[in-house]
Amino acid sequence: MIGKLDGRLLDSFLETIPIEFSIVDSDDKVAAWNKHETRTFKRPMAALGLDVHNCHPSKSVEKVERILAEMKDGSKDKARFWIDIVDKGSGEKEKIMIEYYALRDGEGNYLGCLEASQRIGDIMQLKGEKRLLDL
Secondary structure: OOOOOOHHHHHHHHHHOOOEEEEEEOOOEEEEEOOOOOOOOOOOHHHOOOEHHHHOOHHHHHHHHHHHHHHHOOOOOEEEEEEEEEOOOOOOEEEEEEEEEEEEOOOOOEEEEEEEEEEOHHHHOOOOOOOHHHO
């Protein structure tokens, strides 16, 4: 990263970006997440430090394990998939994109994984273009 952010600015940034993320360390332990109060996929505070395998529905654990194993062995750096969920507030279907990114140091050593989720229904509806000056 170029530049420096003080703690308050960094916290504000992490809560403002339109992506929910979780960070898992190299030992597969949940290290952090953002948007605690408004998350689509809620995490109890007790999940901090837990094995990430215990934080996913049983039907997806095997796939999460495979993604992490491929990142650890260096064969993959990214995994992307999308699902439909029913929004609890509106009752309508919402498309969610979920991406996993390997976190590596400057020498390529595996440090952990970033899991990023984003509601993309509005993005999928975009047509043409809207330029900055069109505001």
